[in-house]
Amino acid sequence: MNASRSLPLDEAPLLEAERLALQVGERWLCCEFSLSLAAGECLVLLGPNGAGKTTLLHTLAGLREPSVGAVRLGGLPYAAWSAQDAARYRGVLLQQQPDHFAASVLETVLIGRHPHLGRWGWEGPEDERICRAALQDVGLAGFEHRGVLTLSGGERQRVAVATLLAQAPRLFLLDEPLNHLDLRYQIAVLDLFRRQAAQRGSGVVMVLHDINLAARYADHIILLDGRGGVVAGGRDTVLRADCLSHAFGHALRRYDLDGRITFIPE
Numbered sequence: 001m002n003a004s005r006s007l008p009l010d011e012a013p014l015l016e017a018e019r020l021a022l023q024v025g026e027r028w029l030c031c032e033f034s035l036s037l038a039a040g041e042c043l044v045l046l047g048p049n050g051a052g053k054t055t056l057l058h059t060l061a062g063l064r065e066p067s068v069g070a071v072r073l074g075g076l077p078y079a080a081w082s083a084q085d086a087a088r089y090r091g092v093l094l095q096q097q098p099d100h101f102a103a104s105v106l107e108t109v110l111i112g113r114h115p116h117l118g119r120w121g122w123e124g125p126e127d128e129r130i131c132r133a134a135l136q137d138v139g140l141a142g143f144e145h146r147g148v149l150t151l152s153g154g155e156r157q158r159v160a161v162a163t164l165l166a167q168a169p170r171l172f173l174l175d176e177p178l179n180h181l182d183l184r185y186q187i188a189v190l191d192l193f194r195r196q197a198a199q200r201g202s203g204v205v206m207v208l209h210d211i212n213l214a215a216r217y218a219d220h221i222i223l224l225d226g227r228g229g230v231v232a233g234g235r236d237t238v239l240r241a242d243c244l245s246h247a248f249g250h251a252l253r254r255y256d257l258d259g260r261i262t263f264i265p266e
């Protein structure tokens, strides 16, 4: 019998971290903190270069063991999940996309369907329809037969987003999803994930560098200061000029412009 069939636990948060702390070599990236992400919520990880955002995202994605504490997906530790069930429940956008051979755009997006394929592992017309719709969502309709190696950086990033949309997980874990994107597509991609949260009850965890976009999209924020300190909480608790100036080592001022929180560096 496959014990993972009953996953996830009903009513459990999509993602939880309990008294989590991360260490790399001798260095503690963050002291103990806890978090819980419910359906429809967005959590943003912020902090300076090298603070530990990617390490934290990988730990939350089950790609790395926590140094201290526990991570639970849908109420259960990753060890209780089969790889396939975990891939149906949570999808990860990595910072770099590995392109080992010259696949077409459509073939690349179809990889997102692999966790959903049946015993023989063949994609069907419905998988292809889902992938074409995902390409349309990221403004790449008509690119299906282009080779991925011929794409611009921003186009390749949007193919990666489309692949994740085709995977259709409950929980999205995104490492710098705005890499290579121009202003229009930055907003379009963040709006896309916000719609996934609002309409499908998905959860979104993402590493961002732009504090103002974090203010616009986050419900919760984890701010790592690069010296082991962590501030975790609701957006308005964490996005304070003093906390951010301390973490980034540069003075910032907060303004409320037409009801939108905005930070401007001194």
Ligand SMILES: Nc1ncnc2c1ncn2[C@@H]1O[C@H](COP(=O)(O)OP(=O)(O)OP(=O)(O)O)[C@@H](O)[C@H]1O
Residues within 6 Å of the ligand: 024, 025, 029, 047, 048, 049, 050, 051, 052, 053, 054, 055, 056
């Ligand atoms: N395997 C490793 N061995 C040694 N140090 C490591 C290892 N992996 C990560 N680190 C270090 O841990 C720290 C955190 O890295 P991480 O990639 O999580 O930072 P980040 O906040 O995502 O940074 P950035 O904003 O630059 O992408 C960095 O100083 C990095 O050099």
